[in-house]
Amino acid sequence: xxxxxxxxxxxxxxxxxxxxxxxxxxxxxxxxxxxxxxxxxxxxxxxxxxxxxxxxxxxxxxxxxxxxxxxxxxxxxxxxxxxxxxxxxxxxxxxxxxxxxxxxxxxxxxxxxxxxxxxxxxxxxxxxxxxxxxxxxxxxxxxxxxxxxxxxxxxxxxxxxxxxxxxxxxxxxxxxxxxxxxxxxxxxxxxxxxxxxxxxxxxxxxxxxxxxxxxxxxxxxxxxxxxxxxxxxxxxxxxxxxxxxxxxxxxxxxxxxxxxxxxxxxxxxxxxxxxxxxxxxxxxxxxxxxxxxxxxxxxxxxxxxxxxxxxxxxxxxxxxxxxxxxxxxxxxx
Amino acid sequence: xxxxxxxxxxxxxxxxxxxxxxxxxxxxxxxxxxxxxxxxxxxxxxxxxxxxxxxxxxxxxxxxxxxxxxxxxxxxxxxxxxxxxxxxxxxxxxxxxxxxxxxxxxxxxxxxxxxxxxxxxxxxxxxxxxxxxxxxxxxxxxxxxxxxxxxxxxxxxxxxxxxxxxxxxxxxxxxxxxxxxxxxxxxxxxxxxxxxxxxxxxxxxxxxxxxxxxxxxxxxxxxxxxxxxxxxxxxxxxxxxxxxxxxxxxxxxxxxxxxxxxxxxxxxxxxxxxxxxxxxxxxxxxxxxxxxxxxxxxxxxxxxxxxxxxxxxxxxxxxxxxxxxxxxxxxxxxxxxxxxxxxxxxxxxxxxxxxxxxxxxxxxxxxxxxxxxxxxxxxxxxxxxxxxx
Numbered sequence: 001x002x003x004x005x006x007x008x009x010x011x012x013x014x015x016x017x018x019x020x021x022x023x024x025x026x027x028x029x030x031x032x033x034x035x036x037x038x039x040x041x042x043x044x045x046x047x048x049x050x051x052x053x054x055x056x057x058x059x060x061x062x063x064x065x066x067x068x069x070x071x072x073x074x075x076x077x078x079x080x081x082x083x084x085x086x087x088x089x090x091x092x093x094x095x096x097x098x099x100x101x102x103x104x105x106x107x108x109x110x111x112x113x114x115x116x117x118x119x120x121x122x123x124x125x126x127x128x129x130x131x132x133x134x135x136x137x138x139x140x141x142x143x144x145x146x147x148x149x150x151x152x153x154x155x156x157x158x159x160x161x162x163x164x165x166x167x168x169x170x171x172x173x174x175x176x177x178x179x180x181x182x183x184x185x186x187x188x189x190x191x192x193x194x195x196x197x198x199x200x201x202x203x204x205x206x207x208x209x210x211x212x213x214x215x216x217x218x219x220x221x222x223x224x225x226x227x228x229x230x231x232x233x234x235x236x237x238x239x240x241x242x243x244x245x246x247x248x249x250x251x252x253x254x255x256x257x258x259x260x261x262x263x264x265x266x267x268x269x270x271x272x273x274x275x276x277x278x279x280x281x282x283x284x285x286x287x288x289x290x291x292x293x294x295x296x297x298x299x300x301x302x303x304x305x306x307x308x309x310x311x312x313x314x315x316x317x318x319x320x321x322x323x324x325x326x327x328x329x330x331x332x333x
Numbered sequence: 334x335x336x337x338x339x340x341x342x343x344x345x346x347x348x349x350x351x352x353x354x355x356x357x358x359x360x361x362x363x364x365x366x367x368x369x370x371x372x373x374x375x376x377x378x379x380x381x382x383x384x385x386x387x388x389x390x391x392x393x394x395x396x397x398x399x400x401x402x403x404x405x406x407x408x409x410x411x412x413x414x415x416x417x418x419x420x421x422x423x424x425x426x427x428x429x430x431x432x433x434x435x436x437x438x439x440x441x442x443x444x445x446x447x448x449x450x451x452x453x454x455x456x457x458x459x460x461x462x463x464x465x466x467x468x469x470x471x472x473x474x475x476x477x478x479x480x481x482x483x484x485x486x487x488x489x490x491x492x493x494x495x496x497x498x499x500x501x502x503x504x505x506x507x508x509x510x511x512x513x514x515x516x517x518x519x520x521x522x523x524x525x526x527x528x529x530x531x532x533x534x535x536x537x538x539x540x541x542x543x544x545x546x547x548x549x550x551x552x553x554x555x556x557x558x559x560x561x562x563x564x565x566x567x568x569x570x571x572x573x574x575x576x577x578x579x580x581x582x583x584x585x586x587x588x589x590x591x592x593x594x595x596x597x598x599x600x601x602x603x604x605x606x607x608x609x610x611x612x613x614x615x616x617x618x619x620x621x622x623x624x625x626x627x628x629x630x631x632x633x634x635x636x637x638x639x640x641x642x643x644x645x646x647x648x649x650x651x652x653x654x655x656x657x658x659x660x661x662x663x664x665x666x667x668x669x670x671x672x673x674x675x676x677x678x679x680x681x682x683x684x685x686x687x688x689x690x691x692x693x694x695x696x697x698x699x700x701x702x703x704x705x706x707x708x709x710x711x712x713x714x715x716x717x718x719x720x721x722x
Binding site (some may be wrong): 109213 | 480486
C-alpha cells in the first residue's frame with residue numbers, strides 16, 4: 001500500500017477522538033447496564049436466590065372502644081358465631097363491600113366432623129354467610145393438608161359446604177407456592193401456599209380447639225402451619241418456636257376458635273368420640289394469642305403456664321397472653 | 334520514511350486498516366444488538382422464572398432403574414437400594430406435587446427426603462354393602478406424618494413399621510364411609526403398647542379380639558403385630574353395621590400372634606379399669622429384675638388395686654421375687670404369708686403403701702401401691718384361686 005493511499009483513508013485527530021469517545025461511552029454504558037442487571041449471589045437466571053415474599057397485614061385498625069375478644073357460649077354454630085361477631089362490632093367492622101375473604105380452616109386430616117380434628121362444616125357455613133352478608137364479593141377457602149387435600153376437604157364436610165355456599169375452594173397445586181421470608185425465631189425462608197393471598201383482601205382463621213401430641217394444643221395460632229409447604233414436619237423438633245413465629249408471619253383480619261366440640265385427647269388426629277368433649281363455646285378476636293390463651297385454659301382446661309409457644313409470642317409482643325387484660329366481652333346465647 | 338513516522342514507525346507494525354467495509358459494520362451492529370437482546374432475554378427469563386419448569390419428572394428416571402447390559406454394563410442395585418421412583422403411593426405423589434416439588438427452599442434445610450413406603454397388598458374387603466372410595470394408601474415409619482402428622486411420633490416411639498389404610502363407602506347410607514387403618518408394628522408387644530396408650534376408658538370389650546374395644550364411632554383392637562382402627566364417619570346404624578362387619582373381617586383375615594404377651598393374658602378381666610392396662614418393658618416397680626411386665630388397675634371390694642404380672646422362667650421368677658422381697662425389707666416392713674394355691678407370697682408396707690407379691694412357677698405378680706393391705710391380700714388370693722376371670 002502506497003503512502004498516498006494511506007493518506008486518503010487515514011483518520012485525523014478529531015475523528016480519532018470522536019471514535020475514542022464513542023467507544024468509551026459504549027464501554028461505560030455496558031458497565032452500568034451490567035451493574036444494573038447484576039445479582040450478587042448468583043447470576044444464573046432462574047436459579048438466583050429469590051427474595052421471598054412478606055405477607056402484608058390484614059389486621060383491622062386497633063380500636064380503643066371496640067372489644068378485641070368475644071367469648072360466646074351456646075349450642076348452635078351460626079347463632080353463637082353471629083353473636084360473637086356482634087360483640088366485636090359486627091362483621092362489617094372487618095369485612096367491607098367487595099372484599100375477597102380468605103378463610104383458613106384446619107383441614108389437616110381426612111376425619112369426619114364428629115371427631116373434632118378439623119374445622120366443623122357448620123362453623124365454615126356460618127362464617128362464610130356472615131362474610132357475604134357484610135358485602136364480601138368472594139370467599140376463598142384454602143388449606144394445605146399434609147394428607148391428600150381432596151380427601152381431607154371431602155371427609156371433613158367442607159367440600160359440601162363450599163358447593164352449597166358457592167365458596168372458592170382452593171387446593172394447593174404445584175404452582176401454588178412461593179418462597180416466604182420472615183425474621184422469625186426459626187422461620188426464615190420457607191415455601192408458602194401463596195395463591196390465595198394474591199386475591200384475598202381479608203383473612204380469617206377458623207380453627208378447631210384440640211389437643212396436640214407435640215405442642216399440647218392446636219388452636220388459631222397453630223392453624224397457620226397449614227400454609228407452609230415442603231417437608232414442614234422437620235419443624236416438629238422446634239414446634240413451639242415455629243408456632244410462635246406464626247404470630248409474626250400472619251396478621252389476620254380475625255381469628256375464630258371453634259370450641260363447640262373440643263378434642264381433649266389423642267390429638268391432633270383423634271379417632272374416638274370419647275376424645276371429644278362438648279364445650280359449646282366460640283371465641284373470636286383480633287389477637288390470636290389472647291384467643292388461644294382462653295382456649296387453652298378454659299376449653300382444653302389446662303394450665304396456660306405449660307403452653308410455651310404462647311409465652312414466646314407474648315414475650316415478643318406478638319399478642320397478649322393475659323386475655324383478661326384485653327377488652328373482651330362474654331355472653332351466653 | 335515520512336509515512337513510517339505518520340503511521341507508527343520505530344519498528345512497530347504499521348496501522349494500515351483505516352476503512353471498515355459496510356458489511357462488517359452491519360455485522361458488528363447485528364452482533365451488538367444480539368448481545369443486548371440476549372442480555373434482556375436472560376433478565377426477563379430470570380424475572381418470570383417458574384422453578385417447577387425444571388422440576389424432576391420422576392417418570393423420566395424410570396428407565397435408569399434397569400441395569401445397563403453389555404459393554405457399558407453396571408452392577409445391579411441391591412433390592413434395598415432400588416430406586417424409589419417406581420413405587421410412589423398416590424397420596425404421597427399428590428403431596429409431592431403440591432408441596433415438595435414446589436418448594437426449593439424446603440430442601441435447603443438439609444433434611445434428607447424420606448424414602449416412600451413400598452406398596453404392599455391392597456386392602457381388599459369383599460363385603461356386601463361397601464365400595465372402596467379410593468386406592469389403598471401405604472406409609473412407612475418415615476412417611477407416617479403425611480397421614481397423621483403430629484401424631485406420628487407417638488407411633489414411632491413404639492416402632493411402627495407401616496400403615497396401610499383405605500376408605501370404604503357405605504352403600505346404604507349416602508355420604509357415609511368407614512376408614513380402615515392397619516398400623517403394623519415390629520412385634521405384638523409394641524402393637525399392644527400403642528393400642529393401650531390410646532385406649533378409650535369407656536370402650537366396650539370385643540368378643541372377637543381380647544385386646545380390643547368398640548367406641549361410639551368405631552372399633553379398635555390389636556391383632557398380632559397390627560393395631561387396627563375402624564373409624565365410621567357417623568353413628569348411623571347402617572354405617573356402624575358396616576364398621577362392625579369390617580372389624581370382624583379384619584380380625585379374621587389378620588394372623589393372630591400373641592408372642593411376648595403371655596403376661597397380658599394373665600391379667601384378669603373382672604373389675605379391670607380398661608384404660609389402665611399398660612406394658613412396662615423394664616425396671617417395673619423400680620426393680621431391674623422385673624421386665625416385660627403387664628399391669629392394670631382393678632376395682633375390688635370398693636378399693637382400687639393396681640396389679641402387675643410377669644411371665645419368665647421359674648428360676649428368673651424366683652430370683653426376682655426374692656430380690657423384690659429384699660428391697661421391700663430394706664425400705665419397709667415385710668411379712669411372709671402362708672403359701673396359697675401353689676404360690677409363695679409376701680406382704681410388705683413400703684412408704685405407706687401395701688404390696689402383696691407372689692411367685693408361682695414362672696409367674697411373678699402382685700398388688701402394689703394399695704391403700705388397704707387386707708384387700709390387696711384378698712385380691713391376690715382370689716386371683717391365685719382362679720376366681721378372677
